[in-house]
Amino acid sequence: MLQIDDLQVSVEDRPILKGLSLKVNAGEIHAIMGPNGSGKSTLAAVLAGREGYVHTGGAVHYRGQDLLALAPEARAREGVFLGFQYPVEIPGVNNVYLLKASLNAQRRHRGEPELDAFEFLRLVREQMTFMGIPEEFLRRSVNEGFSGGEKKRNEILQMLILQPRLAILDEIDSGLDIDALKVVSRGIEALRSPDRAMILVTHYQRLLDYVTPDFVHVLAGGRIVRSGGKELARELEAEGYGAVVAGAGA
Amino acid sequence: MSEAAMAAVRAYLDAYAGAATPIPALAARGAVHLAAAGLPGGAPESWRHTDPGELLARRFAVDALPVEVDAPSDLPQLAGAVRRVWVAGQPAPALDAAELAPGARMWALETDPEGVGAQIAPERDGFAALNALGFRHGAGLALDAGVVLAEPVHLLWWSSADQPALAAHPRVAIRLGAHAAATVVVHQAGAPEAGGFLNSAIEIALEAGAVLKLLVVDQSGAGAFGLSQVAVRCARDSRLEVWLIDAGAGWVRRELDVALAEPGATVNLHGLVQGRRALRADNEIVIRHEAPHTHSRQQTRAVLEDRARAVFGGGVAVAAGAQGITARQGNATLLLSRRAEVVTRPALEILADDVQCSHGASVGQLDEAALFYLRSRGLDRDAARALLVASFARAALPDVPVAGVLDWVFDGIETRSPVAATA
Ligand SMILES: Nc1ncnc2c1ncn2[C@@H]1O[C@H](COP(=O)(O)OP(=O)(O)OP(=O)(O)O)[C@@H](O)[C@H]1O
Ligand SMILES: [Mg+2]
Numbered sequence: 001m002l003q004i005d006d007l008q009v010s011v012e013d014r015p016i017l018k019g020l021s022l023k024v025n026a027g028e029i030h031a032i033m034g035p036n037g038s039g040k041s042t043l044a045a046v047l048a049g050r051e052g053y054v055h056t057g058g059a060v061h062y063r064g065q066d067l068l069a070l071a072p073e074a075r076a077r078e079g080v081f082l083g084f085q086y087p088v089e090i091p092g093v094n095n096v097y098l099l100k101a102s103l104n105a106q107r108r109h110r111g112e113p114e115l116d117a118f119e120f121l122r123l124v125r126e127q128m129t130f131m132g133i134p135e136e137f138l139r140r141s142v143n144e145g146f147s148g149g150e151k152k153r154n155e156i157l158q159m160l161i162l163q164p165r166l167a168i169l170d171e172i173d174s175g176l177d178i179d180a181l182k183v184v185s186r187g188i189e190a191l192r193s194p195d196r197a198m199i200l201v202t203h204y205q206r207l208l209d210y211v212t213p214d215f216v217h218v219l220a221g222g223r224i225v226r227s228g229g230k231e232l233a234r235e236l237e238a239e240g241y242g243a244v245v246a247g248a249g250a
Numbered sequence: 251m252s253e254a255a256m257a258a259v260r261a262y263l264d265a266y267a268g269a270a271t272p273i274p275a276l277a278a279r280g281a282v283h284l285a286a287a288g289l290p291g292g293a294p295e296s297w298r299h300t301d302p303g304e305l306l307a308r309r310f311a312v313d314a315l316p317v318e319v320d321a322p323s324d325l326p327q328l329a330g331a332v333r334r335v336w337v338a339g340q341p342a343p344a345l346d347a348a349e350l351a352p353g354a355r356m357w358a359l360e361t362d363p364e365g366v367g368a369q370i371a372p373e374r375d376g377f378a379a380l381n382a383l384g385f386r387h388g389a390g391l392a393l394d395a396g397v398v399l400a401e402p403v404h405l406l407w408w409s410s411a412d413q414p415a416l417a418a419h420p421r422v423a424i425r426l427g428a429h430a431a432a433t434v435v436v437h438q439a440g441a442p443e444a445g446g447f448l449n450s451a452i453e454i455a456l457e458a459g460a461v462l463k464l465l466v467v468d469q470s471g472a473g474a475f476g477l478s479q480v481a482v483r484c485a486r487d488s489r490l491e492v493w494l495i496d497a498g499a500g501w502v503r504r505e506l507d508v509a510l511a512e513p514g515a516t517v518n519l520h521g522l523v524q525g526r527r528a529l530r531a532d533n534e535i536v537i538r539h540e541a542p543h544t545h546s547r548q549q550t551r552a553v554l555e556d557r558a559r560a561v562f563g564g565g566v567a568v569a570a571g572a573q574g575i576t577a578r579q580g581n582a583t584l585l586l587s588r589r590a591e592v593v594t595r596p597a598l599e600i601l602a603d604d605v606q607c608s609h610g611a612s613v614g615q616l617d618e619a620a621l622f623y624l625r626s627r628g629l630d631r632d633a634a635r636a637l638l639v640a641s642f643a644r645a646a647l648p649d650v651p652v653a654g655v656l657d658w659v660f661d662g663i664e665t666r667s668p669v670a671a672t673a
Binding site for chain 2: 048049050051071072073075076077081082084087088089090091092093098101102105106109141142158162
């Protein structure tokens with residue numbers, strides 16, 4: 001599904017990703033952990049196509065295509081979804097309007113008919129109930145005035161409606177209380193399927209208690225310095241990044 | 251006065267000399283003052299950022315050709331509105347629609363000019379003098395005490411491409427009796443290729459407790475010049491809600507002067523300049539807090555593309571003894587092109603001490619983070635951009651009482667919930 005080879009990316013002439021390689025197959029969930037400032041969000045942003053990141057080396061292939069050559073919207077329509085660490089507030093643009101525009105952009109791209117307002121609302125209401133998002137959010141502007149936890153739930157709501165093939169969730173668990181964490185985890189689990197893949201960026205084992213990853217990677221200094229199974233996350237939690245990263249000889 | 255201004259004054263005086271006019275005394279005062287004051291002949295400060303040179307260099311015809319009675323297919327409509335139309339400054343009764351409810355009266359101002367000039371005297375400045383001199387047709391609207399008009403009144407000045415570039419000097423008089431309420435759309439629009447100069451004077455008086463919702467909309471084409479002077483007097487506890495909307499492509503200047511003359515009077519003003527191509531829009535707003543416990547709020551926004559230019563002059567004058575007033579002013583501008591420009595010029599004159607005045611202005615570009623967020627959800631760049639621009643602009647015009655006006659302005663770009671439409 002996703003193959004990253006020796007990826008090098010700079011921001012404002014400063015190298016951030018320094019030869020990162022990662023392979024994600026359909027059906028897999030990968031967790032990426034690592035110290036603050038190690039480049040986790042940079043990786044997520046580069047995969048989603050944010051401007052301002054200069055690709056200086058390496059390659060990224062997504063379902064056989066050169067992912068970095070695609071515009072952000074083209075990536076989205078091809079099934080790449082980024083759950084933002086800090087979802088953006090967009091006053092004046094209605095939350096549901098955005099959902100509908102996104103879904104229809106994707107459906108048009110796939111040659112499917114647009115959903116009519118009635119079908120669409122049925123779908124949204126169903127997923128909102130599943131995510132425990134109150135009805136009044138139908139009328140609010142995108143993320144405007146949402147609490148941290150509400151923003152994260154809204155990201156997952158968008159994900160459930162768009163049904164991406166590859167979801168990259170950047171610290172989707174940060175700032176969630178335990179109930180919200182359970183709901184968000186349930187949303188992630190609902191999307192798990194043999195033909196989808198997910199990358200979860202997180203600092204905490206507690207998300208991984210609810211969503212069991214197939215692989216855990218440690219990103220430090222712009223590179224994946226260690227990879228393992230779900231037990232690696234526990235080791236990190238117990239010993240801290242320092243020991244694990246040093247142990248890897250990085 | 252500049253050479254060009256003197257030449258313009260002479261040309262206007264010659265063009266109107268000896269012509270038949272509905273109010274000869276007013277026209278005579280206009281001629282005298284125009285010759286004396288020249289053009290623009292008003293407060294120089296308010297003209298500091300708008301060059302009248304382009305307007306003064308132009309010569310316009312003063313006599314319209316007979317008006318084509320067929321409704322142009324692009325004539326803007328408002329469902330359910332009581333409509334009066336002037337084409338090239340002349341009444342076009344064939345395009346009028348609907349009659350007023352009892353207790354409300356609308357008339358051709360030239361047939362009954364009682365009170366005309368009381369608020370905008372020919373001596374106010376050169377353009378007011380020119381209006382007095384060239385005034386031919388206008389609209390009067392009066393509501394008896396307590397009358398509440400359900401339907402909006404749509405006064406449309408349409409510039410037709412079939413006419414030569416014409417100067418016209420319409421007047422409007424609106425008088426609302428005590429506790430009367432009305433919604434009025436004063437609208438200038440035209441075929442994109444139509445030129446001309448509309449120099450309007452709009453006099454409005456609100457009696458105690460009256461409520462006027464006034465939408466002033468300009469959608470004139472690139473070759474059009476529009477100058478309107480609007481004077482409003484608000485009596486005790488009356489309320490003026492204004493939406494100033496510039497969505498044309500020409501040269502537009504509006505001078506709005508609101509006197510909050512008695513306690514409890516309130517004005518709430520919203521403005522949007524939707525600037526494309528070479529639109530030059532200047533909104534000069536003066537709010538006079540003449541009495542204690544009067545309140546004003548001005549929130550204006552501009553979205554400027556291409557070479558568009560917007561000027562906002564926001565004046566607040568608080569008279570001595572006008573205690574307990576609040577006056578707020580704010581402007582936010584989205585600059586979408588390097589060649590676009592905005593000037594905000596707050597002017598405060600406060601002679602009382604128990605007052606709360608605030609002013610804020612911001613200029614910014616499109617939020618890149620928001621743009622990326624939308625694109626990451628599959629919206630293409632142009633759609634995302636249009637959505638952000640439209641949402642910024644829509645927020646400038648809250649609570650518009652006639653939804654059809656927003657459709658004129660936003661070309662159908664929707665940012666609202668699809669739920670609202672189905673719920
Ligand atoms: N737009 C930018 N301009 C300048 N520096 C940037 C920019 N974006 C990221 N960086 C820098 O790149 C480095 C990696 O940042 P990134 O956000 O990817 O880290 P992270 O691993 O997600 O950290 P955290 O765990 O705190 O979220 C940091 O040093 C950061 O300051
Ligand atoms: Mg991060």
